[in-house]
Amino acid sequence: MKTLIRKGIVLPTLLMVMALSMTLVGCTTEVEKIVEVEKVVEVEKVVEKIVEIVPEKEKREIVFSGLNWDSALVQNAVARYIVENGYGYPTSQIEGDTVPMFQGLRKGDVDLAMEIWLPNQNAVWDEAVAAGEVLPVGKSLEDNxxxxxxxxxxxxxxxxxxxxxxxxxxxxxxxxxxxxxxxxxxxxxxxxxxxxxxxxxxxxxxxxxxxxxxxxxxxxxxxxxxxxxxxxxxxxxxxxxxxxxxxxxxxxxxxxxxxxxxxxxxxxxxxxxxxxxxxxxxxxxxxxxxxxxxxxxx
CATH class of the missing domain: 3.40.190.100 (Glycine betaine-binding periplasmic protein; domain 2)
Known part of the structure; x- marks a missing residue:
């Protein structure tokens, strides 16, 4: 009988102690929540682009053959105007006769001739073209x-x-x-x-x-x-x-x-x-x- 009472007292007591303990724990313990905040730092990358300004190459002078008759002089004037004002090249002309002017063209003393009359100059013309000294670039005049x-x-x-x-x-x-x-x-x-x-x-x-x-x-x-x-x-x-x-x-x-x-x-x-x-x-x-x-x- 004594044993039963003890068991009857002890069990409820244990249950009360356990309940009280849980209550105390529930009342006195704070649960900390750790929230990880990820801070995104945007890094602005500044790229400096260095542009080197190269000065425009100086354009060389274009020398025309100044053949001494009217049609050649008129054609020179027109061509020189286009070269100077359309392409920005300075020009000049060396005045002279057909034979020395063609020799100047072959040697590079003259850059451009607006009138090469053939067949008058057939022999030297054929030589110069074959030697790669002179380049024909088109016809000048018609019906001559x-x-x-x-x-x-x-x-x-x-x-x-x-x-x-x-x-x-x-x-x-x-x-x-x-x-x-x-x-x-x-x-x-x-x-x-x-x-x-x-x-x-x-x-x-x-x-x-x-x-x-x-x-x-x-x-x-x-x-x-x-x-x-x-x-x-x-x-x-x-x-x-x-x-x-x-x-x-x-x-x-x-x-x-x-x-x-x-x-x-x-x-x-x-x-x-x-x-x-x-x-x-x-x-x-x-x-x-x-x-x-x-x-x-x-």
Missing amino acids: WQSSFLIPAYVHEEYPDLDHVEDLKEDKYKELFAEPDSGGKAVLYGCIAGWACRGVQEGTEVGPGQIEAYGLSDHVELRDPGTGGALAAAVEGAVAKGDPILFYYWGPTALMHNVDEYDLGQPDPSDCQANDPVHGCAFPAAEIMIAMNMGLVD
């Missing part, structure tokens, strides 16, 4: 002609039988164009010394030239007017007076637009080797090229 044996139309009207270079061997026609200092020969106002066409008339290492090939050496004196302007003045002066004159000229030009000319007959260009009149035939239709020194291409 030239002749060494022109007379005013009114002279032909007065002397209709004067229609071929062979007729210049006759005394009456030689006298028609003779001058006091020509020794009885007909005076031919021809190409200027230094123009490539001069070689066509008097001969080169390539061929005898028109005068010799036509058998006119004893009948015609080839006279150098000195300048293109003097040649034009000689023609204009004779025409103004209605005088006879035998002359070289080319077209289309302002002078030939104003002067009615007659071209004396000559052997056809097809009769000459490579159509080159230096062998003794008329000038074929001219091919006029624009060309530059290869150094300008580089």
Whole structure:
């Protein structure tokens, strides 16, 4: 009986103690919650971009061939304006005759030529292109002609039988164009010394030239007017007076637009080797090229 009481007391007591303990624990213990706060720090990366400003390379001067006749000078003026104002290159021109100017183009003293007349310069042109010294870049002018044996139309009207270079061997026609200092020969106002066409008339290492090939050496004196302007003045002066004159000229030009000319007959260009009149035939239709020194291409 004593044992049962003890058990009955002890069990409830234990339960009360356990309950009290749980209560005390519940009342006196704080539960700490640790909240981890992740702080995101944004790092702004500043990149400095260093731009090096390179000064514009200085543009070199472009040198033009200043050939001394109107069409070449006009073309130079137009081309130089475009090069200077369109592309920002300074330009200049060296004035001179055909032969020295072409040599300057080959050597690089001249960068650009607006008129290379072929076949007048066939031999040196072919050499320069083959050697890689000169580059053709296109045609310059179209529908061009030239002749060494022109007379005013009114002279032909007065002397209709004067229609071929062979007729210049006759005394009456030689006298028609003779001058006091020509020794009885007909005076031919021809190409200027230094123009490539001069070689066509008097001969080169390539061929005898028109005068010799036509058998006119004893009948015609080839006279150098000195300048293109003097040649034009000689023609204009004779025409103004209605005088006879035998002359070289080319077209289309302002002078030939104003002067009615007659071209004396000559052997056809097809009769000459490579159509080159230096062998003794008329000038074929001219091919006029624009060309530059290869150094300008580089």
